[in-house]
Amino acid sequence: MIRITHNMMKNDVVYNIETHQENLDRLQNNLSTGKKVRIPRENPISATNAMLYRTRIEEIKKFIDNIEEGEARLNFAENGIRSIVDIFHRLEELVVQGANGIYSKEDREKIAVEVDELLKEVVQIANSKFKGESIFAGYQTNIEPFEVLKTKPAFADREVITKVLYKGDIGKNLRELEQQEYAPVNLAGNVLFWATNEVVIGNQDVSNYVANKNHKIRIDGKEILIQSGDNINAIIEKINNANIPVRASLRDNQFVIETTSPHELWIEDIEGGTFFQDIGLKIANQRPNEFANNVQKIGYNIFDVIIKIRDDLWKNDVASLGSEDLNNLQHSLNNLLTGLGEIGARSARFLSVKKRLNMNEVDMTDILSKTENIDIAKTVMDLQMLEYIHRSALAVGARIIRPTLIDFLR
C-alpha cells in the first residue's frame, strides 16, 4: 500500500490545476488571436511553412502590381500607335487623292499642308510621355526620342520638318511577371516607327581585313565575340549566325549590313574593340545608329515616308505619289500593325499570368490560413472540454483537502 499524505494530494491537485490553466491560457490565446502557432516552437514545421506562404503572397502581390502597371503602359502605347494608324489611313486617302490626275498643283499644295500637320502630330505621339517618361525611347526616358530638323526647302514657302532622328535607344523595360520570368513593357522607337529594311554599305575594300585582337561588337543589343585572326568572312558568318534580324555580306569587297525586318540598325564597338571603326563604317564615339560620313545608308522611317509624301505633293510629283509613296505607306502601316500585334500578344500574356497569379494568391492565402489559423469550432470544443475537466479537478480538490481527522475530534 502506498502511503498517501495530504501534501501529495495537494501537490497533485495543484499540478493538475496548473497544467489545466496553462492549457486554458494557450487555447484562450489561440481563440483570441485566431492563430495556431504563436512562436516557432509550438510547431516548427507549420511556422516555417507559414513564413514561406507569407513571402509567396507578398511576392504575388508585387507581381500583380508589376503586371497592372505594365498593362497601363502597354495600353498607353497601344492608344498612341492606334492614333498613328488612323493618321496613316488618312494619309493613304490623301496620297490616293494626290495621285489622282484631276487635282491641280494648288490642290496638292493644300493637301501638302494637311500632311505636314499630320506629320507634326505623328512626331508628337512618338514623343508622348507616360508618367513623365517617354515611352518609345528605350532607356532614354528623360528625353524626347525623336528629334526634328527644320529647314526651308526651295519648293516650300515655309520652314518645315525635313528630318526626324531617333535619339532613344533599344533598351527593354522589363517587368517581372513570375519568379524570374520577365517581359518588356515598352517598344523601342527604332523598330516601331520604321517603315523599311535598312541597308548600310561601307566604302572601303575590307576583303583583307583580319582581326588583330579578341574583342566584341554589339548588333541590335546582341554581343558577338571577334577573335584574333578572324578574317572578314568569318566575322560575317558570326554575324549571320547570331540569330538577329540582320544580314551581313560583302558586295564588291565592301562590307554591307542590312536588316531583315524593318528597324534601324543598332551597331556598336564595345569592350575596347574597334571593328566597325577599322572597316570604316563608324568613327569613334558615334551613337549606335550613326555612321561615318561616306557610308551609304538606305532606308526610311515612317517620318521619312510622310516627309517624302509632303514634298512630292509640293513638288507635284504625281508619279511617285502613286507608286513609291503608296508602297512606303503600306510598309509603314504594316510595321505599325505588327507593333500593335506585339502589344496585343503581350497584353494577353500579362492577362493570363495575372489570372494564374490571382488563383495562386487565393490558394496560398487558403493554405496559409489552414496552416496557421485555428479551427474555431474545434478549439471551442477543446476549450469547453478542458473547462469541464478543470471544474472537476477544482471540485475534487476542494473535496479532498477539506476533511481531516481534526474535523472529527473534539
Add this chain to the structure above:
Amino acid sequence: MASTFMGIELGKRGIIAHQTAIQTTSHNITNAETDGYSRQRVILETEHPLYSPTLSHPHQAGQIGQGAIAARIERIRNAFIDDKIMDSLDSLGYWKTRSDYIYQIELVHNEPSDISLRSILDKFWAAWEELANNPSEIATRKVVKEQSETLAKTINHHFEELKAIQNNIENAIIIKVKEINNIAKKIRDLNVEIQRALNLGDNPNDLMDKRDLLIEKLSQIVNINVERNEKDEFIVYIGSEHLVQGEHFEELKTVSNPKKFGYSDIIWAETKMNVTIKGGELKSLLELRDNIVQSQIDNLNNFTVNLIELVNEIHRDGFGLDGLTNRNFFKYIPKTNEQGLYDRNNDGILDSTAIFKVTGNKILEPKSKIGVRGTITFDSNKVGSNPITINYNENDTVEEVIQKINKSGAEIVAYLDHRNRLVLKATLSSDKNNPDFVIRHIEDSGDFLVNFAGILKASGNAGAYDWKNTNALNSLAVNENNYTFTPLSDISSWIDLDENIKNDVRKIAAASGTDTTGNGDLDVPTGVGDGSNALKIAELRYKKVMVGQYATFDEYYTAVISEIGALGEQAQLETQVAENLINNFKNLRQSISGVNLDEEMANLVMFQHGYNAAARVISIMDRMLETIITRMGV
C-alpha cells in the same frame, strides 16, 4: 524487593516518553508544509529492567520492567529517492533554462507574423523591383532608401536583442556561480554542526533536512554527486572534483576570457583549473551563451554580410541617375588595412591576408563543359586535419564543378555572379580558431581556377593563395575590383546605407552599363529609363548565391527559424518530461517522508491517552502511598 517509589518513577518515565512523542508529533504537524521536511518518529523502547539479585529474588517474578523511554528520534527518509530527484533536477534545470532563453530568442524573431525580419526583407526586394519598374522616379528611389534603412535598423535591432540575451546569460552565470558558493558554504557549515551532533550521539534530523534541501537546490544549478556513505565526511562532487568535503569547501570563480568576447569561464579558485560542468542550469547557460545565442548572432552576421556584399557587388556595376558608377549601396568597413592585411594573433604585427570573396575575370557559360582536369584544394575546417580536395575532369560542366565545391563541405562556397563570373566566397568557420568570412586557402592543380575562371595566376602549390602569406593577393589573377576584404566583425551591429546613397537617392544604381574599354568594368551607363540593375538586385532573392551552405536567402532564413523552433520544442518537451519525473519522485518521497495529518492526529490521540494513563499510574501510586502512610501510621 522493589522500591516503594518505583511506580512513581515508572509513571514519570511514561509521561516523559509520551511527552516526547507528543512533541515530535506536534513538530510533524506544524512542519507538515515545510519544504524539505521529513517526518520524524520517536522510537519508544523499554527501559532496562531492574535487575536485583538480592535475597528476595527467588520469591519474586523475574526482571521487573521499568517502563518506556524515548530511545531516539528518527527521520524517515530514503536516500535513493533523493539521488533520483537530484538527477532529474539537474536535467530539469538544464532544459527549463534552455527553454526559457530559447523562448526569448523566438520572441526576437517574431515569427510567424507580418512584422519580422523576413517580411521586411520581402519589402526590401519589392522596393528594388518597384525601382526597376520606375527607375527615373525619385519617389521609388526614396522608397528603396527607406526600406533599406528599415532593413538595416531591423538587423541592428535583432543583433542588439540577441546580444542583450547573451549578456543576460553571462550575468546569470556569474550569479549562479555565486549561488553555488553560497550554498556550498552553507552545506559546509551544516556539515560541521551535524558532525558535532552526531559525535554527541544525537540525530540532527532537522539539520539533515536542511542540508538535503540545499543539495536539491544545488543539483538544479549544476550536476553534482553526493557521497553519503562516508561515516565522518559528507562529500559533494562536481564532476570528479569535490566542492564540499566535510568541513572544507572549494570556491568557484568566474574569470573573463578574452577569446570569448570577454565572457566568463568558470574555474576553481584555488587550482585555477576549469570546472567540468555537465548538467544543470549552469551547463545550459554556458551552452546557450557560447553555442545557441552565439550561433544565432553568427547566423545573423552571415545573413548580413551576404546581403551587403551581394547587393553591393551588383550595385557597384550599376549607374545612378547622375551617370556615375562603382558605388556601394551599403556601408562596408573591412577588418583589414587597405592591403587586405590584419593581425591574426593580436601580437601587433599584420600577419595575415583576409578576403571574404574573390570573383574571377572570365565570363563562363554555366552549361558548357570545362575541358580541363585537376584537383582543387581548400583548407580543412578543423585546424590540423587534412585539407579538402575536389576533383574535376574534362566532362564536368561549370555548374557541376560549382556543385562539387558546394557539396564538399569546405568553408568556401562557389556561385556564378550576375555577369556569370565564378565567385568563391568564405562562410562562417566551424573551428573558432579560424576567423569567420576569411578565404584561407585556394589551390588548383589544373587549369579550372587559373585560366578557365581567372581567379588564380598559376596552378599547383606554388600558385596557391594562402591567408597566412602577407603577399597572398599577388597569387590572384584579378585586381582590387574583384575581391572584397573580410568585414569588421559583428557586421549586423553596424550595417547601414552608404553615406552617398543616404544623402542623395539619385545615386542609387538602377541602370546598367556597357564596358567600352574592355577592362571588365562597366563604364558607360545605358540611360535613366533602365532599371535592369535594380532588377538584378531584386533577383538576388531567388539566385543561388550561397548564403553560407544554404543556396538562397529564403532558404537560409527558413533554416534558422526552423532550427530555433525545433530547439525550443525539444527543450519544452524535455522540461515537461523532467517535471513529470520529479513530480512522481517527489510524490514517492512524500509517500515515505511526508506528514500525513490524519496519521499524526491518530498518533496524537494515542500518545495523549498514553500520557493520561501514565499520569493515572502516578496517581494510583500516590494513593497507594497514602494508604500506607496515612492508614498504617500511628
